[in-house]
Amino acid sequence: MNARSKSPVLVRARSSVCALYGFALVALALAFTHPLILLAVAAATFGAARLSGVQRQLRGAVRFAIPLALMLAVINGILVRDGVTVLWRFGDLPFFGQLDLTGEAFAYGFLLALRVVVIIAASALTVAIVDPDDVLRRMRRSAFRSALTAALATRMIGVLTRDARRMDQARRCRPDGGGSGRRAQLLMVGSVAAGALDRAVDVAATLELRGYATRVAPPRGDRVPYARADRAVLASALGLLALLLIGATFGLANFEPYPRLNIATDLTELLYAALIVLTALAAPIVGERGRRR
Amino acid sequence: MSSLSFERFSYTYPGKDRPALREVSVAIEAGEFVVCTGLSASGKSTLLRAASGLVPHFHGGVASGRVVVGGLDTRDHGPGDLAQVAGTLLQDPETQVVMQTVGAELAFPLENRGLSRAAVARGVEEIALTLSIAELLERPVDELSGGELQRVALGAALAARPALVLLDEPTSQLDPVAGDELIWTLRRLNEEWGTAVLLIEHRLERCLAHADRVLVLSDGELVCDAPPSEMLGWAAEHQPALQTPAARLFERAGLRPPPSGVKEARATLQSHGLLDGAAPSDAGEPAPARGRSRWSRRAEPAEQPALSCRGLTFELPDGREVLNNVELSLMPGEQTALMGRNGAGKSTLLRILAGLNDATEGKVESESRVALLLQNPGDYLIHERVDGEVGADVLADFGLEELAASHPRDISGGQRQRLALGIVLSGERPSAVLLDEPTRGMDRAAKGDLISRLNELSAAGTAVLVATHDTELAAALAQRVLLLSGGRIVADAPTAEVLSGGWHFATETARVLGGQGQACTPEEGGALLRARMTIEAAP
Incomplete structure (x- = not known):
């Protein structure tokens, strides 16, 4: 089908290579706390999202991540007593003992926060570019139950979101406005949750009725060959994984947060960060150019 | 071999005392178009779920008797196997789509049959054109309206060209034009492909003219299995609520037999000299929009x-x-x-x-x-008990006081709607x-x-x-x-x-009478015909 032929490369490529691409970005963010590398992964993630037209999904995820990340930064600053640059000394406090707020603890807290934001953004990119229908098709024969669960979960998000939206509108149609505050919210959540099982059963019944459980194999010789978009995204994903392996093997972009924050930033780190961005963005850019030609 | 046969089939849902179906025996032959009707909670949807294998495989409960679909006994074959011979469309289109885009949804049942890519692509294209949803193929299903969703779900049920199609109120969310188009499409599939159709429908006037037979269920029992005209005669005597507007029009005018559709009704009226032979005329253009009526x-x-x-x-x-x-x-x-x-x-x-x-x-x-009652009354019901939703005075006003202790999900559709109306009108x-x-x-x-x-x-x-x-x-x-x-x-x-003047946006009475006298209801039409008969009978 040509339903996705006008889509950007990362959206058009098959789900398996898109998933690998997203996984590589998440793995890089998990492997390094060096701010330069995290910023490079962030730039790669947002660049890829922009080139794929899914920046809106990313913005939503980041909005959700920022409060969580800030909380993490503050908690690290308060609870970690390492570091030599004391910003504030509270002295001995009950339960806490001696409490010193150090610059290093806050700085490292903010780096952890940045990592959380980048990981959530890369995960959101993965969700946005991987076609769940394709995942459902590919997993059907090898992991039927997992695919069924994944399909149900994917579909149920939409169904329950619309249920909740409709119920919220119905609540607002009540003469008293349906109340407000936590109790009204709890009632709504409870009601949507109570209906979730029925809805899941209905969706599962539909999957059965469409013959999902039969697991008939497609005819031989009917495999889709790797398209240019698939090859481009796969190359980028493998490149990112290779960079991850090289970085981990040679101990690149290491830094020590305590006792004094020491972020080594020489040419190697700069080059390494630049390579991450270039490798990640090569697929969407080169793939698009190839198509225009 | 029948496309579908029930042999003394009875079924009780888990946790229920009363059976939803009782000793149902009926067969639908290949190429038949059968409509199933009955009042609310008469067992229609359960009958369809039994034919698709969901009952009892999916819902559990106690079943006895036998159901055979395309040669497959539902005791031995579940819904997945039966999907190879029967396409099913259930009531709620919202849960009838499982993929992210319309194209993927239509391709899904074909892929599950192991068809080649070319066959899948052709099947998707054909069904999209048949149901006029080709322009929706690339759209995400989350963006579709209820009517569009219903057509897409129907497309998924029909895509694999099953020998038997089971449909539960497929026109419930469609406008009159789309509803009529859908019934005509089913008739075409039935005539050209020989597809057997079991259609559950409340609005009989929409589909009766196309039906070979009508099944009527009452309290889980099959109480009538007859051609449309005979069924309408039976309904006049036993369940008047199942009469179509045209049948009621004939009853009011004292004419027999009750017609199964507009064409038959017009032919009868013409033979009685109560209608001229011309095609229905436009009884007057609807007035242009104006601020006040x-x-x-x-x-x-x-x-x-x-x-x-x-x-x-x-x-x-x-x-x-x-x-x-x-x-x-x-x-x-x-x-x-x-x-x-x-x-x-x-x-x-x-x-x-x-x-x-x-x-x-x-x-x-x-x-x-301003009070608003939205489409789904169930959305208003968020408490554990009916009396948690509104006060006792409102329950009494709406005749629901006996259900005060029930869970809102356990009451019938009509009761739910009354309760939802009570909620929005309270205060x-x-x-x-x-x-x-x-x-x-x-x-x-x-x-x-x-x-x-x-x-x-x-x-x-x-x-x-x-x-x-x-x-x-x-x-x-x-x-x-x-x-x-x-x-x-x-x-x-x-x-x-x-x-009274149009075709799609017209009542069945108006279509039968061709807009004459601007009669829209069977009562108005009956009075008009009686008046004509009186004039003709006068010396």
Whole structure:
């Protein structure tokens, strides 16, 4: 089908290579706390999202991540007593003992926060570019139950979101406005949750009725060959994984947060960060150019 | 070999005492078009679920007897196996789509059959063209309206060209045009492909003319299995609520036999000299849109509208215009029907009038609060008990006091709707009450109850505006009809004027009589025919 032929490369490529691409970005963010590398992964993630037209999904995820990340930064600053640059000394406090707020603890807290934001953004990119229908098709024969669960979960998000939206509108149609505050919210959540099982059963019944459980194999010789978009995204994903392996093997972009924050930033780190961005963005850019030609 | 056969099949849902189906024995042969009907909770949907294998494989419970679908015994084969021979469409389209895009949804059943890519692509294209949804192929299913979702789900059920199609109220969310098109499509599949069809439907007038046989279920038992005309004769005697408007028209006029459709009814009337042989004429163009109806002009000049809007425009974030400069005013006690195709903007207009959504431009004014009953009454029910939803006085008003301790999910559809109406009407009397498709999936008895309740409200001075595809409801209830198209009110006229002159937006009575006398209801039409018979009988 040509339903996705006008889509950007990362959206058009098959789900398996898109998933690998997203996984590589998440793995890089998990492997390094060096701010330069995290910023490079962030730039790669947002660049890829922009080139794929899914920046809106990313913005939503980041909005959700920022409060969580800030909380993490503050908690690290308060609870970690390492570091030599004391910003504030509270002295001995009950339960806490001696409490010193150090610059290093806050700085490292903010780096952890940045990592959380980048990981959530890369995960959101993965969700946005991987076609769940394709995942459902590919997993059907090898992991039927997992695919069924994944399909149900994917579909149920939409169904329950619309249920909740409709119920919220119905609540607002009540003469008293349906109340407000936590109790009204709890009632709504409870009601949507109570209906979730029925809805899941209905969706599962539909999957059965469409013959999902039969697991008939497609005819031989009917495999889709790797398209240019698939090859481009796969190359980028493998490149990112290779960079991850090289970085981990040679101990690149290491830094020590305590006792004094020491972020080594020489040419190697700069080059390494630049390579991450270039490798990640090569697929969407080169793939698009190839198509225009 | 029959396409589908039930042999003394009985079934009881888990945790229930009363069987939902009792000793049902019936067979549907290849190439037959069978309609199944009955009042609410008579067992129609259970019959269909038994034919698709969901009962008992999916729902559990206790079953006895035998069901064979395309040679597969449902005792040995589950819904997955039966899907190879039968396509099924259940009631709620929202849970009938499982993929992210329309194209993927239509391809899914074909892929599950192990077809080649070329065969899948051809199948998707063909079914999309057949159901006029080709323009939706690339759309995400989350963006579709209820009517569009229903057509896509139907497409998925039909894509693999099954030998048997099982459909549970497939036209419930469709406008009259799309509903008629769908029934014609089924008839075409039935005639050209030899597909056997089992269609569950409340609005018999829409499909009876196409049916070879009609099954009637009552309290889980098969009480009638006959050709349409015979079934209507049976209904007149045993279950009048199942009579079609044309059958009631004939009954009122004292004519027999009851007709199964418009064509047959017109032929009978012509043979009696009660109708000339010309094609139905347009009894008059609907009047152009105007701010106030004939009814409202009769109101006291000093009277203020209960609800009005000026220059109402609504645009989606992507710039698409849903409503365009809508002007409307409803007088106290006025009953108005809002009609139009799927996607015409009816629901959006109601939501804006009720203050649920903000208009992009324009102004809404109302005497006091505006009550809105949305399409799905179940959405209003969020408590554990019925008496948690409204006070005892409202329950008593709506005849629901006996259900006070029940869980809202355990009450019937009609009771749920009464309860939801009770919720939105509780407290201060609203100046207007707006209802969005209130008769979806309702039998005629429940519909009559709703009309009586709305008449009471209207008599108390509340303006009533009902968005509906149901022309029979509009004719029985409203004095005025607004026709919405492309976000604009294109006609605003008395009900008889709008519903007697057209074809799709016309009642069955009006179609039978060709718009003569602007009769829209069987009662009006019956009186007209009796008057003609009297004149003809006079020397």
